[in-house]
Amino acid sequence: MSKNATYVFLDRDGVINKRLKGYVSSLDEFQFLPKAQKAIKLFHQNRFRVIVVSNQAGVGRGLVKKEELKRVTDSMVREVRASGGDILAVYYCPCRKEDHCSCRKPNPGLLLSAAREFDIDLESSWMIGDELKDMQAGKAVGAKTILVDTPINRVPKKHRQKVDYGAKDLLAAYAIIKKNVQ
Template identity: 40%
Template sequence: MIPIKLVILDRDGTINEDSDDFIKSADEWHPLPGALEAIARLNHAGWHAVVVSNQSGLGRGLFEVSDLNAIHAKMHQMLADVGGRIDAVFYCPHTPADACHCRKPDTGLFEQIEDRYGLDLKNVPAVGDSARDAVAAVAVGCEPHLVMTGKGAVYRGKSLPEAFPAHTVAHENLSAFVDFLLDREEARA
């Protein structure tokens, strides 16, 4: 069996615009420039993409699961319109006070991916816009990548602080990450 080529993506600040007030409805969900096309390029190169996302707005009562489903339906439709797809969305509905195992930087969402796909996530690229994304990824053996969009924008032109795993690779945006990944894959072929 040929192993699946998998990329794990954070959602808010990586694929779509982030908001300190939370993304609470499909109307508030707006993709970052080039992000959907970048995912489509990954898909066309044989990569599968899944999303891992903290959604504490659910636990805070700011929106309902039906609102989250509508957001993801919009994301899936907009991706389909450019020839891309997300295979699955894994999310944590808890607040930080809940001290759950699924909220990043903990590893529960990543473990759900391992269970669903029957995979070891060692060296699977994981992309996010914050240290907690990278920390969770490294804890399960993933290769950590940071995009300098969303919360990651503050690191543009700077060295990453110690909160990031030492081997985190920084990229301008999701499109630049995809360029990096596909170029590396071609160089290894």
């Protein structure tokens, strides 16, 4: 069944919620971007399955408490569901860059974990993020990629082929996917 579903992986900060200079370390610092909940609702209504994959090195750095991250996650999922959308699962990498783990994007570990858990065909999946490392993680597993918020021309030329589409926000990204997936 799941092989027929299209999965959409979303980065969190800068895609679903407002990106801060530092880490989102408490619930009151988590602020949905204006059209994000509407976009996730449309994904859900159109049978796309949404999974969040997010680097949260603040945890490994001791700047974000695990319990607080859980509070933020529970609240995010609850609010998304209350607005008619759904988030199937949330995967975080809590590691610091210098830990050289396999889950921190640009590595695809979070997507691979999700693929194992939900039997996902990654090549028919999409990765939406606001940074190059999201695009790299998506391309590493053969997914199609959409860069939101950051203009494509800010991506170094040698990495442009990792970006399939640019969109101003998650709602615009939804429109691209809807058009491309029958």
